[in-house]
Amino acid sequence: MTLYGFSQPTHWNGQELPRIISRLFDVPDGHRLEVARRHGAYATIGPALFDRAPYEIIHEVAESGLRGRGGAGFPTGVKWGFVPRAPGKPVYLVINADEGEPGTFKDRLCLTRDPHLLIEGMICTGYALGVRTAYIYVRGEMLPQICILNQALREAYDAGLLGERIAGSRYSLDIFVHRGAGAYICGEETGLINSLEGFKGQPRLKPPFPAVSGAFGAPTVVNNVETIMAVPYIVQHGAKAYRRWGTEKSPGSKLFSVSGDIARPGVYEVPLGMPFMEFFALAGGLVGELLGCIPGGSSAPVLTAEETRRATMDYESLSSLKSMLGSGAVTPFNTTRDPVLILQTLTRFYAHESCGQCTPCREGTGYVDRVLDALIDGHGGDGDVDLLKSLADQYEPMTTICAFGPGAAWPVQSFVSKFRPYFEAYIAKNPQRQRTRDLAGVRPGAFW
Amino acid sequence: MIAHHPASVQPVDLDLAQVRARMERYAPQVAELVRRYPVRRAILLQVLHLVQQEFGWVPRVAIRWAAEVSGVSPVHAFSVVEFYTMYRQVPMGRHLIQVCHTMCCHIQGSEQLIAHLERRLGIRCGETTADGLFSLVRVECLALCGTGPGVMIDDQAIGPTPHPLGGELREEHLAVPNFHPTPAVLDAWIDFLREQAARAPHPGRHHEHDALGGLIIGSAGHPGAEGASAQPLPADYAPACPAFKVAARRDGEQAVITWVNDPLLTVRCTVERSQDRGASWQPVAEVGGKEQRACVAQPAGVAAAYRIIAHEKTRSARPSAVVEVPG
Amino acid sequence: MAELITITVDDRPVHVPPRIPLIEALRHWAKVETPAFCYHPDLSVAGNCRICLVEVIGPRGAAFGIACHMQTAPGLAVRTQVSSERVRWARRGVMEALLVNHPLDCPICDKAGECTLQEHYMTQGRHESRLPDAAGKQYKGGPDHRFVDTKGQERGGKRIDLGPTIVLDQERCIVCTRCVRFMDEVAKDxxxxxxxxxxxxxxxxxPGQPLDHPYDLCTTDICPVGALTGKHFRFQQRVWNLQRVESIDPSDALGANLYIEYTPERVWRLMPRRNPEVNKSWISNRTRLLYRELAINRLTAARLQGRDAPLAEGLAAARAALAAAARVALVASGHCTLEDNAALLALAERLGAKASVFSGSWLPLGRPDGIALSGDPVANRAGLRLLGLADNLDELVRRADEFDAVVILHHDLWAADPAKAARLARIPQRIVLAPWLESSVRQATIALGIRAWAEVRGTMVNCQQRIQVLQACPVLPDPELEPAWRVLAELGGLSWTSELEAFRFAAQRAPVLAGLSYRSIGPYGRLLPQPAAAGVA
Structure with missing residues (x-):
């Protein structure tokens, strides 16, 4: 069995590892319907689903404590509960497969290995919410995954699992794949909706929230691939079974994408609440001496080595460390790495990906990037580190439409405060580092 | 440095009529796309992918065509093309090599790999080789962090062994243990593609893959869309929501019954009691849809069974499970 | 008006209407000056500039929200820059972000003096730049227009000829999308x-396509910076030298509200004046460029049989001609104010039974465009009706032979319908009062120059039956020129000294005007009862 070429053991440290989402990841040809069906795919599509009322499904998912796996960790059942029932308008389900958070690569694997689990999850979700038409918004760069999805959809249509009157019920669902075109911000749900509608992927003002008025002005639920892939298990086995894994506030399992200074980078499904160090051991162990770790995708504030050793992989532990679980992308880096250069790749990323709507983020991300570039190029001056921090502070406290601004600020704030000496070292190399002007403080009225 | 001047590379001999003629062969795809969305403009991104498949890049006159087909203004289509990074507004080489330089790939040595490629191809990032075979660009995260540095050639992440592009897309990098695109792997790919190109002349189209990944033609579409056959979902596609998770306990002279029902749809619930083991049921209480709780008098020593019937506006659900409260 | 609700602004209760944008409530009800770049009352809310942000006090503490997107609701509590250091700090950050890539070329920018960015910099954002020189600016501009300047700095798009009316400077743009929304939502193009x-x-x-729309100059008004500038005004005059008076569009029956902006030497431009009930914030390019006619082709003296003469001489000749005539036709004009036409009626009254008054127009009617033009070129048509004048110009043509003299008030009759107008030439004495050398002047036996619309104070009634005031701009092509009402009063031997007397005379004919004054009509005009209910004399 292989995940990115490596096996994930069934047990680790005497604990059974869940296989809720990754069940077919190591089954050869698991993306083909017949193989998937042999392994129990589409077991829910039948009386198990259609004899229950939609709200029972929503309630079950709410009970399971499943939280959005795309990054924000919003409780899925609560999100579904916002959707008006029988609104007289179509309700849309849009799957967010616009995976682009640096460090995250789980959705690529999910779509490649088990598209049928996603389709099954979409049928369950669609049934629960009264969805007639659903879209899968796949990142433009993942063309092979689009091919696999289309093939899987064709198989599902041919088997009567999609289209009119699924499996003899009164429920009908059509699923269409929508190819994105390269914009990280389309992973934000309203940006994704705009992109689906043929606009630039710029997030929308809220309220109204998508659950009330989203795609094409109708109620819309946007969920991550992994979130929806957990739904069939919950429908089939119940919330209680799902809660077997994880912690009280972070139940269930989660896919973690681990890369960086680790022996076996890849995607692992582990129960939430596992200590990071134990997880690193599962992934073959760290390479070199740990310097820091980005625990939840590039937006998550970086943890120092000491914090990483204390942290467990769940929403509460990381938020108590003022970081976040995010999309579950774990990126440890060792002492041979320069945190300043790592931060530079991130500021460049955020400057490149800001959608260009809100002033603080649009101009601020590029500003930070240029200041950092100048610092790395040897032109840093005294006060530049404070300047970086202060600039990031300006777009951090939700002064923008979406959470991209804060997400772009957290790495800057955390790297600067936790690895400050590395930044100072760059400045110290510049003989002209003393500036006549006081750049660090904003002094109102100083111009006059 | 100014990277490119799209204005200066626009083909002078291409006009809208010619674009329409060339895109004629995508008519089935366009018709299918139109079926899929409630509004026509939503097809814009997909149509632009088709343009890029046909031309290898997106000339401005083709943006006009895409706008025309999608029913949007040309400037809107242009702003969309400028927003998304995948639409190339200048002609690219036959093969586009994209190297990720974000965090994880940086840690895994993307800068060294880019330097190697620049040396090997004799170009800098953003440029195309003189023979028009390769374009090299830096990109942000490709979701290939596990097998970093992320490298894509044309539409797919590369695996360890070069193979002809076109036809089915392969995801070999996922299956091979400990695979990382090293300079040696890239060299092998470049050599292989050069050799291929020497043997086969340019196929005429840049992108050898279907830009929409095997779009399923002939779907029922979105209800109400142009050419669609799909029907809207009937309001009663599913059973009315019953009360479920019913529980009951005795509280002195009362029985307290709790349950869960759909608070948005349920108008009221009827609590029924049976004192003859389910042979007959009498309504004992009516409560609003949001209450989900009822207290009914039940003298000590009398056993009874309860069940709930939830009512939606136009229909009633099947009775809930039966709970018993002992005497 | 709906019931007022109470919100809390800076810890004090403020009574505001429900469900209006908070920014309007702050500006007009709480009297807290709130800056905005992207917000415009006549466009949809984009919420992207973020300068209007305030602190909203909710159950979970204070959070930032933007005043333009929030709506007033009972219990809303906000803190503005007045009481919150955090708001001041955040706005300073937004200003810094707006300015960091802005070229800051105010000294050579045409918008300086009326630039929202400059204003807010002066009031809220004055601080020293923190931008390290090595970091540099990212000037805005499309790849087609970027260039490297003489200092080797990569620059954005400058001086882009965007179309027949507008020049674009992409570098100065702050991406507020007001112009985009205007074109999409108002111009619908x-x-x-x-x-x-x-x-x-x-x-x-x-790329390569011009911006070309009959209203495209409105984008230069709403542009909060100097990115979009009109070719007609670009580098003509510094705006702080301009004075302005309120007036309305004299070329259309909607009477779009506008300002005449002038220096003592000349009128430099017309700017829309916001009136939510009439033209919102928009005027058409055609209206906007009317000012150019004010200084050219004017009839500044009298003309007797094609010979230039002083006005006094012309007046005397006209008086004599009227005295000599047995039957006089007087033609009222919908291009002139109520006061001018009242004077014409007063003249008719003086002339007694030998006078007949006609009015109307031969100009073709267009269609309303839904923005700021009604399509009717006769601005005061409703005013004439109010004065009891019928649309009977054709009757004058039929009865032309009956008259010995005709007094035509500012009508381009020979241009509007040469065939019909030719019959008027049968009237031996043709006295024409006109501000311009129009076709009627060429056909006149006696032509008298009068002030044009921009130079008179008066009222007009628009197609909504709204009476609106024109204020006089003191720039005259010739100091001798008098308003039409005064010339007509002199012809009739009336000793009127102000347009108020003319207005009072009009009120005698149209009782709905009784009790109104220019002040009580106010800047937004005043809706009169619809004609059916109106007591027309």
């Missing part, structure tokens, strides 16, 4: 868009 993203976002038309 999407010609502008923001392309690119992040700090590379820039404003553009489709």
């Amino acid at each position: 999407s010609q502008l868009a923001i392309a690119g993203r992040g700090d590379h976002a820039y404003i553009t038309t489709f």
